[in-house]
Amino acid sequence: MENPSNREQIRALFLAALERAPDERAAFLRAQNSDDEVRREVASLLAAHADAEAPGGHETGVSDRAAPRAGGAKRLDRSATLQSGAKLGPYVVVSLLGAGAMGEVYRARDTNLRRDVALKILPESLAADRDRLARFTREARTLGVLNHPHIAQVHGFEALGGVRVLVMELVEGQDLAQHLARGPIPAAEALRIARQIADALEAAHVRGIVHRDLKPANIMIREDGTVKVLDFGLAKACLDDLGSATPPADALAAPPTMTTQPLATEVGVLVGTAAYMSPEQARGGAVDKGSDIWAFGCVLYEMLTGARAFHGASAADTLAGVLQRDPAWDRLPDTTPPSIRVLLRRCLRKDRRERLQDAAGVRIEIDDVLHDPNGSARSPATPDQARLDQSSPVGATSRHRWWVAAAAIGACGVALVAYAVVGKRPVEPRRDQPRQATRLTASAGTESPSADLRFELWPERGTSYASSFDVPFALAPDGRSLAYVAVGHDGIKRLWIRRLDATGEPAIEIAGTENANTPFWSPDSAWIGFFNRHDLLKVRPTDRRVRTITTHASAMAGATWNADGVIVFAGGTGGLSRVSAEGGPVAPVTAGEGSHFWPQFIGDGRHFVYAALIPREIRLGSLTGEPSRALMKFPVAPSSLVYARGYLFFGRDSRLFARAFDEATLELVGEPIELLRGIPITQLGRMPFSVSADGPLAVWPYVAGAPATLRWLTETGATASVVETPARYLGLALAPDARRLAVSRRDSNSGADVWIRDLARSTETQLTFDGNGFAPRWSADGGRLVLTTTTTVPPRLLVKSLQRPTPDFELGGSLLPAFASSWCGDGVRIVSVRIDPITRDDLYVDDLRGGRAERLPINSPANEYQALVSPDDRWLAYVTDESGRDEVWVASFPSGQLKRQVSIDGGTSPQWTDGGRELAYISGRSWLTVRSFAGTDIDIALGKPRELFDAATFVETSPLVTPTTNSYVAAVDGRRFLAAVRANDPDVPPIQLIVNWRTLPRDR
Template sequence: MIGKSISHYSITAKLGQGGMGEVYRAADTRLNRQVALKVLPQVFAKDEQRMARFEREARVLASLNHPNIASIYGLEESNGTRVLVMELVEGEDLSRRIARGPIPQEEALEIALQVAEALENAHEKGIVHRDLKPANVKVTAEGVVKVLDFGLAKAMAPAEMSSVNPSASDLADSPTMAPEGTVPGLILGTAAYMSPEQARGKPADKRADIWSFGVLLWEMLTGQSLFSGETITDVLAAIMTKEVSLEALPPSTSPSVRGLLMRCLRKDRRRRLPDIGSARLELQEVLAGASPGGEAPSMKVEEAVQAGGRRHRRERRAWVSAVLVLTGLCAFLVVRRLTEAPELRPAVHFVLDTPADLAFDDFSPSAVSPDGRSIAFVGAPPGGTAQLWIRRLEAPEIRALPGTEGAEAPFWSPDSESIAFIAERELRKLVLASGTIQRICSLPQADFNGGTWNGEGTIVFSAGGETSSLYSVSAGGGEAKPLMSHDKSRGETAHFDPEFLPDGQHIMFVVWSPKAENAGLHVASLQAPGERRRILPGRARSLYATSGHLLFVREGILLAQPFDPNRLMTTGEAVPIASAVGAWINDPNEGSFSVSKTGLVSWMSHVAANVRLDWVNREGKRIGTLGEPGRYGQIALSPDNRRVAAEVADADGRYDLWVIDAARGVASRLTTDPANERDRVWSPDSREILFSSDASGDQNLLLKGLQASEPAAPRPDGIGQTPGQRDIAEGWAHEGNTLLYMTFGPQERGLWALSLDGGGPPQALMKNRFGLDEPQVSPDGRWLAYMSTESGRYEVYVGPFRRRGESVRVST
């Protein structure tokens, strides 16, 4: 091959060879640069099915653009030879560096940090490496780390395997890959760095990369192989059975690093570190100034504060931590800010038993009592109904609270003696001493979005979904009254997540607005609710801690920002105090946490942010996947079954529309503006998409073709532009070319049908104050199915569509 040319690439030298093909240095004669060419094995290149799959994967991998990831430039073919054109990375790979012996801790952590940043960038795009190992990590002369061959273990079929067992020296580079795609029961990856689930032939997700990252870091620090054996079978057996020991680590290894390794190398991936971003944060904290060894575990949070806020090193803070693991429920204890550094105390770790398989409600954060002695949360046992549960920290068990079936969104009274919650569209309270439940009020609108209770017996809550408003009511019961209205001049569309400040008169709340300068955390008083000021930008739910901080979550990191409740302003920069904090899957800033007056903070542990799209047959059996995992919201299959329209959230929780090719799994972006584009429906001919956008301040309907360059525009008849209301498209029936859409006003929801073939003005099908959602017309155009809360909870109803007759509840 040396001296030959493939397309405009002139091959000059051979760089290496592996199971995925030979690699050569080449000169790009068009762009005058050096590149690496991976020549695909002939058995692979001649297989059209494998090549088609590889090309799909390569297009996705080419989207990676990060300084620590070696780029893919393209695919080329010449005279039957197919090559992958990649960035040429000069430098030594880690396998050679490790072969010379242990890497000093600081140098090893610097390398690991850059590897973690590369993995984090890929994982955010739904891409898993699957074959992370020292040979796939290079360090340039300038100290820049480059991770190679991202995703190629999945994209490429196997090389021909020899029937002879390889020697132990070859095991670190022994590829064992599935012959036909990524399917259960077959193995992808390199033996010595496989996760236990990969070794068992199970599907791999990003947690497999976290395992391999742990092996990589362990080997850098020790200069040894973590898993070895005479054959590949021996290595796989060791991975599945051998307990990882930290005794081989240098004695000076930081306790934080030891803890990180143990969390990365847990064989049960459900207990493994769930996100590589948490590892990245941990490494940053250690590198920010922690001594190599000997520090007390209780210093971990103090290190986090120092790493995140080095400008405030002169301010002396002490943090005592307690981790409370409750089947995904965690607590973190933060003591008040002190003028003198107190005696350091060791961290306390304890595990609490919970009912088997208790499921937690993603939309109801756990609530720690103001006195810091109890935690309340919503959970449901298998096959059971969600209800309130409580765990008193001095007691050995949790218990269900009778009479709270169907409860959502608990929050405490200031004296910790009662819990308020939502059930059957009512705000209720449970008095713990007597067990009695009292009705406080009916919700004036469906969809509760947070409540808070002050010492004078006033409750302020948010209701109304994406057009939520704030209401106030006496905790003793009564009628809920609007507290403030949306400021239309500022483009305000919703008020969420109220929180009383210590004086019981000022309330923090989140304002939604398409105008970024007006959105964010605001504060107002009960006496003058119309006069409000912005405290923080963004949409993050925030709580006040008596240490003098605002707590909020951004991208899974719990942050503390100094705040003066008297001057109502922040007084310093935010610093991280915990990682891997759970959030609503479609909004990484809607953190699931709470804080007591004593400084106890509880949060739900992190859950994966990405969603996998599956094809399922009518028997409920999974028959395949669609595209790559992502932060998907609602999806819709086109009438011709060729495309899927999907809402995809960005890092700030704002949605754009993407279209995924059903045959190839390739996604194309349809909308790009900073507004939210959601609630998409296909035209009957599958050529257009109607969706709602909040770019104007209201949510209005826009129509767009499938070309990204084609602008979105309102319908010519002006339908879907109702002033002061949200307009949401729900369906577009082929029968009669009928558009089904809803309007959401402050007090009423309306369901409308419009014939687009000139059948007159829109017809109001329903107008009521109940929660109404997901209306769908049957394929023959005769029936309408919908969800409604007219019974007190969401039920499914079916009735005649545009014909006389009664609706019947069909759910049980």
């Protein structure tokens, strides 16, 4: 790995070499008094620069141009090119496609999936550098979530045949650079291409991924006209280490090429294709999605004119033009629509604060022209311009003049006050300064102004919004307040209230609301209902006194309150329940009909809509005993719901929709109207948004689950780090040899996959790749894992062998969702949890020998879950809420003839320790507690509970998500515990408040 001195030498030598003619650079390098490592690194950077500047300088697409012959390819670190027929794991090499500083690229055949792929063989200099390889690995994993029709997909990153291989989609066709070599592209065709590029950028940006080197050579056009954008962020990951210091003032004396900002934390020397670099890149600044917007503008300009927007005799001259000159706007053809001329100017604003902030806004402008080529002079009063802007929640697209926005403010008093809080100019928050509570983000320019106003709502300094499996905030019906759940200075979640109609007033933390979740309001905005781990409570903002409505109730999946004081909530995996807001008995409303979530009263206060998991439907229920009925189907998975003034709001594929509802006929009418994109949805439908009856819409584009680090904890509470990088864990399992750890980890798109970590080597291997793997459990011999897969409906058990070529196989062919809980020591039986619509969570034993599943006799009409078989297969520890509260029990296995309660004041997450002689669990007051255990044929003996340490910082588990998820595991000796401990995420976005959802046209 290069040291700081080497980095400076590499930088200086690289810039000096670029001053020479290309054919003189090799001799210049040989003449330098530098070590071989420095010269090799500079040679690789020069090769990358040559690739970037050359037409078609991409590596992952197969263009119409003939690929270089093997003998003529640039050599990196390998001594021989792979020959046709060579095998790397399941891949058979077909031919060499190209080579560059980032490695050699081959066409290969995937013999498992029977498809052709592109294999990028990384150079040895990168593969041998642990830090750079780790960064590249993280980058590749991040890019793996980009499954989009206009993005060349990364299939995997593997070690095969002694080399590191990036497996990518093979894209065949012609790159845009080749297309442009024939001259400008007609406007209609150019806009069709540009629209697909913008769609690709939008999909990447909502996941926090920036391309960093968008150019025609990285854009492939297939024969059917489909566009594929290549190489998102990969070059940045490969050259991560060069120059971590801010460049000197004379850095423009030679051309930079590609960003080297390590994981977006340091600003470094910039490297890339000069003609498409933004001004901030040219100055050595940080790269963000605004830089991609600039590059997009350069590409669109080039398609329309046939000439580069910025071009000089050298790269340095080109960059000087980027900083000092505007494109030749008069070169745009007369056929360019006026709105596209405006779009180009806004993409190519040198001040990034004035530049278009969102690829969604770009896409929408192009869509408008493609759908209505002659509509550039539309009246602002048309429904198309009156609707909410279909852009990402972060950053607004300006589509109307400022006076239209001012009129919207006047129509909504809360917006007027919020505007006064922050003044008339946006102020970009800095991480080293206190955040403003509310910040105006709507554009007030004179070009393409917008009707919707957006504000950013940040939590109080030192706190962070809580990301669990619920929707952690709710707007008051009158639009004047926001109730939200945040993690305070002490690391505990509580309810907070922010007034939106009070200038500069801070949010207020409500004492007595520890572990709050799922806030919701009374219809008069006078009360806030919420849940903690076991109870349903309420608080009045005026006096902040917390009252208990009912005990033994937990939510995480929505609640609603009508004008008669009736609360309907999702109390578990069965149907919905009701209770009076004044307290009293809890009664079923839709019990026995399946898993129902996210209820919402409509205007009459008698009927309510809700989401049904199986089948995937929005249904209409009633308090008066009328039969429930389906209103519409969810095409993919359910989402949380909000009903407000004749509109039902719901999600689909990370997009928020509204659909009109006729309260007279109790039917949905018209087609769904798409409002926003980029709001993650979990498997059970958690989609973080809220709508007020009197105006604002609030969204939070943040994935579910609290980020956590993995740490060893001893009986004394001492800790040792295992994984410091925060991630969202959905289940942990230690292998029997305690050398490997299997984890389920959620990605930025809310999917989850299973990984295996070698604890001694600190390396990881990905086991599943479909975003549907939860709660892994080891077999006793350590050779297999059973996990829950949600690729099927309902979820089933998936057994994966770690000893190839044994095939995977599924268990659980019934209609009940099945979740893996524990593997018996005999290796042929698996304890699982199945969700029954009548008896709720039940424990089963699945036998691998015949595929049979038997329900255990210890089940009750309540929930039984989180079951673990003892090391000798004689006992079963599990959780049940039969008493009305979660408690840990132990029973003889499988008969259940002997039973004994283990926890005293509530408990979850049992773990066998010390060879089965102790039971550990998390108590009702969140302490990790152990009790000695001894069982015979006639009796069970338990020792006195012994509290070890506070476990309140462990990540939450929710049986509504998966009833077998755990947040910690015990080591074999019982002296250490490996836990997922909550961690701060510095990149948590603010809640976005959008003022005018009511401008939606009601005649659609």
